[in-house]
Amino acid sequence: MNDKDIDTALRKAAQAPDTLDPALLQRVAASLHPLEPVRPLPPTWLLVVALLLLGASIALAAAFRAGFYGFAKMDLLERVVIFSALAGLACLAAAEFVHSVIPGSRRRFTSGHLLLVVSILLLAVFALLFHDYHTDHFLSVGMLCLVTGVAHAIPAGLLAWLLLRRGFALNRVTAGLACGAFAGFVGIALLELHCPNFQAFHILVWHTAVLPVSAALGAFFGRFLNRRST
Amino acid sequence: MHPDSELERLMARYQTGDFAAATALIHRVSPQLHRFFLAQFASRSDADDLLQETWLRIHKVRHTYRPSEPLLPWAYAIARHVRVDHYRKSLRASAREHRLEEISSIPLTSNPASAPPTDELAELLAPLSESQRELLAMLKVAGMSLEEVARATSSTVGSVKQKVHRAYKKLREELGSLNLKKGGRKEQP
Numbered sequence: 001m002n003d004k005d006i007d008t009a010l011r012k013a014a015q016a017p018d019t020l021d022p023a024l025l026q027r028v029a030a031s032l033h034p035l036e037p038v039r040p041l042p043p044t045w046l047l048v049v050a051l052l053l054l055g056a057s058i059a060l061a062a063a064f065r066a067g068f069y070g071f072a073k074m075d076l077l078e079r080v081v082i083f084s085a086l087a088g089l090a091c092l093a094a095a096e097f098v099h100s101v102i103p104g105s106r107r108r109f110t111s112g113h114l115l116l117v118v119s120i121l122l123l124a125v126f127a128l129l130f131h132d133y134h135t136d137h138f139l140s141v142g143m144l145c146l147v148t149g150v151a152h153a154i155p156a157g158l159l160a161w162l163l164l165r166r167g168f169a170l171n172r173v174t175a176g177l178a179c180g181a182f183a184g185f186v187g188i189a190l191l192e193l194h195c196p197n198f199q200a201f202h203i204l205v206w207h208t209a210v211l212p213v214s215a216a217l218g219a220f221f222g223r224f225l226n227r228r229s230t
Numbered sequence: 231m232h233p234d235s236e237l238e239r240l241m242a243r244y245q246t247g248d249f250a251a252a253t254a255l256i257h258r259v260s261p262q263l264h265r266f267f268l269a270q271f272a273s274r275s276d277a278d279d280l281l282q283e284t285w286l287r288i289h290k291v292r293h294t295y296r297p298s299e300p301l302l303p304w305a306y307a308i309a310r311h312v313r314v315d316h317y318r319k320s321l322r323a324s325a326r327e328h329r330l331e332e333i334s335s336i337p338l339t340s341n342p343a344s345a346p347p348t349d350e351l352a353e354l355l356a357p358l359s360e361s362q363r364e365l366l367a368m369l370k371v372a373g374m375s376l377e378e379v380a381r382a383t384s385s386t387v388g389s390v391k392q393k394v395h396r397a398y399k400k401l402r403e404e405l406g407s408l409n410l411k412k413g414g415r416k417e418q419p
Contacts, residue, residue, distance in 0.1 A: 013351040037247035038293040104304030
């Protein structure tokens with residue numbers, strides 16, 4: 001038996017008449033009455049732009065409060081490379097989050113793959129720019145940065161979830177992961193604006209760690225919503 | 231515009247509150263959705279319930295459909311979600327029944343997931359895994375393209391191709407051995 005025979009058998013079986021009760025269809029149609037008009041979701045690009053504006057506002061507002069010490073210490077090249085990389089990667093995460101709440105969206109990679117790719121790209125950017133390999137107060141200062149980043153990623157994630165509340169997440173865990181990854185970039189952006197510690201290992205470990213931690217928190221949040229709804 | 235643009239036009243009118251368009255859409259799409267559920271080993275009454283549940287869900291989230299996008303991947307993505315929900319609920323119910331059975335030792339009905347196929351297509355797809363059956367049902371019953379199936383299953387075209395390839399390989403082996411057995415039986419005196 002070859003593929004053509006299998007195709008023929010499948011088509012034949014699929015064409016067999018399905019005795020679907022017309023009364024059932026009438027019942028389904030009747031259940032939609034009265035029918036209200038609805039406003040379709042805005043295009044993906046608009047939702048992505050809204051998410052990016054939200055993220056940028058949170059990061060800037062927090063940096064205004066905490067101080068732009070990191071930004072002031074950077075040279076022009078570092079500023080351009082870091083913030084354009086963060087904007088590009090946050091854009092990818094935001095697009096993935098939008099796709100995860102619209103059924104039937106085109107996916108180029110899974111949310112897990114996205115997290116892996118953006119983490120590696122971010123590590124590469126940081127590794128290229130920072131070459132001070134000293135490690136002063138590695139754990140205590142690092143933990144402070146991680147907590148600060150995640151503490152700002154949480155409200156960013158919640159507001160992003162609220163912004164896309166009209167969407168329908170088929171898989172809330174994946175959607176939470178994508179939302180958390182996006183929120184992680186908000187936390188990292190704040191750290192880059194604020195943190196004047198340019199030691200390579202500090203940035204590579206503690207700043208980048210905000211991304212997987214906040215993505216994991218997002219996935220747990222999605223799982224919690226899943227459990228609550230079933 | 232998408233080749234099956236009539237469906238997309240009906241859906242766009244459904245979003246504007248056109249009841250006639252909604253009814254027409256239900257009559258156009260329901261038979262293939264029903265067959266999709268039957269191909270997943272659902273009993274006829276389960277398939278009816280799943281179909282109703284799918285339309286209720288479609289109705290609730292109809293604003294998430296964008297008129298420039300193909301309709302079938304969107305509708306099948308929701309149908310899949312409804313089926314998975316139903317499957318999880320029935321698993322939980324059967325687990326509860328199982329606990330009750332341990333207590334009272336009363337024989338119970340079988341798990342719906344292990345019920346025998348009720349449809350010719352389901353019978354043909356029986357040797358395959360759940361995800362493989364789902365893909366072939368979309369490709370062969372709904373006549374969706376690989377791209378559309380990828381959208382409906384939230385995966386990539388490459389991943390769909392790979393799964394379909396494996397499904398065909400398994401079907402070739404299973405159906406081939408079945409033919410051999412039949413041939414062997416005929417040759418016996």
